[in-house]
Amino acid sequence: MRIAVLGLGAVGKGVLRVLAEKPELGLVLTGVADSASGWIDPDGIDPGEVLDRKCTTNRCGTAGLTADDILDAGEFDVLVEVTPTNASTGEPALTYIRRALISGHHVVTSNKGPIAIAHAELEDLAREQGVALRYEATVGGAIPVIHAIRSGLLGNRAHAITGVLNGTCNYILTRMDEEGLTYDQALAEARELGYAEADPTYDVRGIDAAIKLVILANTCWNLGVTLNDVSITGIDCLTVDALRLAADQDCTIRLIAEASPERGQIRVAPRVLPRTHPLVIEGTLNAVTLSMDLAGEVTLMGRGAGSRETASAIVGDLLAIRDRFIECG
Amino acid sequence: MRKWVNNEGLSSAWIKVMGEGISVHVSMKLEIKDSPGQLVAALTPISEYGGNIIAVIHQREPETSSDTLGVQIVLEIDHERLDGLVAALRRQGVNILRLGEERLLFRQSVIMIGHLIHTDIGDTIDRIDRTGFAEVAELNVQMPAITEPSTALITIKATTRSKMDRALDLLREVAAEKGLVIVEPLEEADR
Ligand SMILES: NC(=O)c1ccc[n+]([C@@H]2O[C@H](COP(=O)([O-])OP(=O)(O)OC[C@H]3O[C@@H](n4cnc5c(N)ncnc54)[C@H](OP(=O)(O)O)[C@@H]3O)[C@@H](O)[C@H]2O)c1
Numbered sequence: 001m002r003i004a005v006l007g008l009g010a011v012g013k014g015v016l017r018v019l020a021e022k023p024e025l026g027l028v029l030t031g032v033a034d035s036a037s038g039w040i041d042p043d044g045i046d047p048g049e050v051l052d053r054k055c056t057t058n059r060c061g062t063a064g065l066t067a068d069d070i071l072d073a074g075e076f077d078v079l080v081e082v083t084p085t086n087a088s089t090g091e092p093a094l095t096y097i098r099r100a101l102i103s104g105h106h107v108v109t110s111n112k113g114p115i116a117i118a119h120a121e122l123e124d125l126a127r128e129q130g131v132a133l134r135y136e137a138t139v140g141g142a143i144p145v146i147h148a149i150r151s152g153l154l155g156n157r158a159h160a161i162t163g164v165l166n167g168t169c170n171y172i173l174t175r176m177d178e179e180g181l182t183y184d185q186a187l188a189e190a191r192e193l194g195y196a197e198a199d200p201t202y203d204v205r206g207i208d209a210a211i212k213l214v215i216l217a218n219t220c221w222n223l224g225v226t227l228n229d230v231s232i233t234g235i236d237c238l239t240v241d242a243l244r245l246a247a248d249q250d251c252t253i254r255l256i257a258e259a260s261p262e263r264g265q266i267r268v269a270p271r272v273l274p275r276t277h278p279l280v281i282e283g284t285l286n287a288v289t290l291s292m293d294l295a296g297e298v299t300l301m302g303r304g305a306g307s308r309e310t311a312s313a314i315v316g317d318l319l320a321i322r323d324r325f326i327e328c329g
Numbered sequence: 330m331r332k333w334v335n336n337e338g339l340s341s342a343w344i345k346v347m348g349e350g351i352s353v354h355v356s357m358k359l360e361i362k363d364s365p366g367q368l369v370a371a372l373t374p375i376s377e378y379g380g381n382i383i384a385v386i387h388q389r390e391p392e393t394s395s396d397t398l399g400v401q402i403v404l405e406i407d408h409e410r411l412d413g414l415v416a417a418l419r420r421q422g423v424n425i426l427r428l429g430e431e432r433l434l435f436r437q438s439v440i441m442i443g444h445l446i447h448t449d450i451g452d453t454i455d456r457i458d459r460t461g462f463a464e465v466a467e468l469n470v471q472m473p474a475i476t477e478p479s480t481a482l483i484t485i486k487a488t489t490r491s492k493m494d495r496a497l498d499l500l501r502e503v504a505a506e507k508g509l510v511i512v513e514p515l516e517e518a519d520r
Contacts, residue, residue, distance in 0.1 A: 162515070182477075237510045241471035241480035242440050246512075248482075249438070256515055271515040272440060279515070 001322045002042075004031030004076035006067045006096055007083035008050070008060050011110050011137070014311030015080060016047040027318055031070040035083075038065030042075040067092070071099045078321055080314060081109040082137075087202070087211055087227070090114035101125045101133065106325065108317040110137035110310055116211045116227060119218045132325060134317035139212040140165060140286045142309035143302040144316060148290065149219055156292035158220045160260035165212040167284030167304040168196045168203040169235050169255040173270075174282050176243050177252045183238055195284055205234035206255060206268040213257040213268060216288070221261055233269040246272050252280055260291075353408040354383075354488075356401065356429030359418070363398040371400070374417035380406035399426070435493040436466065438484040439500070443509035445470060445479045456503050463487035463496035 005012050012032075019027050029045045032038065034054065039045055039061030054060045067083070070076075079100040083093050090113035097114050100107050101122065109115065114122065115135045126133040136146045140163070149158070164170050168190055175186040187204065190196035202208045210230040217225050235255050246253050249272075256271040256279065273280050278299045281287050286304030291297050303309040361367045368385075375382060386401040406414060418425060445453070454465045467484035485500070487493035497513070504511045 233510060237442055237478075238512075239442055239471075239473075239477050239480045241473075241477070242442055242512060245440055245469065245471065245480060245482045251514075253440075253512060258515075270512050272438075272512055273515050277515070 001026060001078065001318070001326050002028050002030040002044075002076045003078045003080050003318065004040075004070050005029065005080045005082065006033050006070065006093075007081070008032065008034040008054050009082070009084070010307040011082040011310045011314070012080075013051060013054070014307035014309075015082065015314050016051050017308070018311045018315050019047040020051070025315070025319065026322070027315070030075045031073065032060055033065065033067045033070055034060050037061045037063045038067070038070055040065070040070055040073050040075060067096055071096060071103070074103055074105070076105065077326060078106040078108055078318060080318070081107060081111055081114075082314070083111060085111050085113045087113050087116070087207070090117040094118055097122060097133075098125065101129055101131060104129050104131060106132045106134075106321050108134045108137075108314055108321070110135070110314060112138045112208075112211045112215060116214045119215065120222065120224055132321045134321065135215070136317050137310045137313035139215050140288055140300070141167075141302065141304040141306060142312045143286060143288065143300045143304070144313070145216065145288045145290070145300055146219055147316065147320070148298065148300060149216075153290065153292055153295055153298065156294045158290055158292055159262060160258065160291040161213070161216050161220060161288065162256060162258045162279065162291070163213075163216070163288035164254055164279055164281060164286055165257045165288070165304070166203055166206075166209040166255060167286055168200060169206070169209070170281065170286070170304075171195045171284045172204070173235060173238070173243075173252070173254055176238065176240065177247065180240060180244075182240055183236060204236045206232040207234075209255060209257045210268045213259055213266065216257075217259040217261075217266060220259075223261060225259075225266060229266055231267040231269070233267075235270050238270055250275055254280060353411065354403065354405055355411060356403045357425055358427040358429075359400045359402060360397050360424040360426050361400060362422075363396055367398070368400065370421055371418065371423045372402075374414055374421060375402070375404055375406075378406060378410045378414040378417065380404045380410075380414060397424075403429075435487045435490055436484060437487075437493055437497070437514065438467075438482055439497070439514070440512040441481045441483055441504065441509050442512065443478045443504075443507065445481055445509065448507035448509065450481075453500075453503055453507070453509075456499060457485060457496055460492075460496060460499065462489075462492040463499075 029047050030042055031040045032050055037059040050060050081093050081096055093111045094114040097107050115138050122133050171190050172186040175181050210232050214225055214227055251272050251274050253270050254273055257268045259266040279287050287301035289297050289299040361371045382404045384403040458464045464486055466486040470481040473479045485496050487496050
């Protein structure tokens, strides 16, 4: 199966490393682009060579060859779209994804923007074209939560989704709880360890978790919810005293994303949980509980980000597409 | 998620924080023999089952035969033990004429953060108390460290689940108005 990769940051590199490491998967790279260069070869590109070039020159291919050129050439079965997230417009990724679907190509993405903004439209487009749109990597990193909803738990109806969807916040809250750090101290530590961005607003204000919740909710119920529907409270208001008051009750505080159409509720907010609760997880981990009518509660936990972990979700999507749509060998 | 509430390992603190209605208000009308010691005999199982008697009202009604006595009792009891109590009373030969409507006694604690004192904490409490169906049962305010906003644990009691929801809605409203943040327990899905 031929794949074209748009974006060569942490995630794109992670995918190429897996391709280099596991040739037996039969995933052949035929196109790749970063923000200023690209490479197209219908006969296959050596992913190791792309990584070397990117590492030494910061360009992965021919200068001036763009994502649009790769889409124009169309020499691939699946587009792997892993460019930066734009939460307000979804661009340029949204346009790349639309173009690929319209021209009859499958799409796998880790990009929350387009999926949160245009899920229904893109799904319809994929259905009309008879191709797949998969986005496991957009939520919960390595955790196969969308696989669980779409295949493992088929036949169930979801009552609610509840989860810890932002590793940065979970790290900060874990440290405030364990060490009695103030919010500012814990944030500074998270930054130093590379768990928080220079501008952590999206994470600590709960927006990143809310975007992921929108994606999960639309995957589950297809009710067309948007980021504006989510009631959001971040963690930047939390005091040392708040964690101590919770601790006095044998509880702690975590940033919880929660959606339940039955209760007319979709929100992200810090919440008090008993320490024994399955969503009380440590550090940068993520977890999601799916409350289903047949299965009851199913909780999945794992690494919510990282180059290799996110590549795991992408490769899983790619192989699911191969098994469903493309004759092997 | 309700099943977590019943898990063995759960602390009483969890139940308290979750505000699950663990005790109920029950009013029952009993018919007991009008002879010495009978009332005490009827009341004994209530304490054995951990019930807390709130009121005992004797009533002699014309339709009851002369050798029996009607007694109305209002008590508070763990709702899981109510059935056991009813059976025990019947074993004692007590005739239960009527079992009054249960009133769940909900308790829920939330954490409030912000300039609690400067936004008139007295008024915040009043707004809940004035509803008539809910009240602030406990308030634990932590005084701020230097420039931090203050933090409080506020425990609300309400008569029913929906009244609790209304009280919490009201608290959210007041908090939004005053720029306070509320950290609620992760509530369990009601099914
Ligand atoms: N990192 C994670 O753990 C993680 C986890 C889940 C989801 N995600 C999502 O996955 C996506 C990629 O994340 P990342 O961490 O790999 O981001 P990143 O490190 O910032 O890399 C982004 C890559 O996209 C390239 N790019 C930018 N504009 C482009 C364009 N118009 N055409 C082609 N390539 C373009 C950049 O090129 P240059 O190299 O030339 O700058 C860069 O290589 C994001 O949407 C992110 O939200 C990331």
